Amino acid sequence: QVVLVESGGGLVQAGGSLRLSCAASVRFFSTYAMGWFRQAPGKEREFVATISRNGGSTYYAESVKGRFTISRDNAKNTVYLQMNSLKSEDTAVYYCAKSRASGGATMTYEYDYWGRGTQVTVSS
16 A cells, blocks of 8 residues: 655745655655645646656756755655745645656656645745
């Protein structure tokens, strides 16, 4: 059984930082790429960042590039999203997801398991 649990969300002022964590109960965690997505009210879920199975390759949405950093600790079965210089438009529910493959992925259909999400609210 695969379970993904996000944590670290909250309320922060614009310009502030948050670090999200995703604890994964996944067999052979280190063989899969992982990703973060987000969904704002009234909008579709959108890609934020992805990391390859060994952390050697990362890819970001243009809207977060230079501000967010994805990383993983395979010994702890955990993936992180460090979010700096937060903006009001970053407000959303953030979801962790497990890819079907080892390389990074940007489309929702490339992921087969999802967490329940953690709310991030950025006040201006």
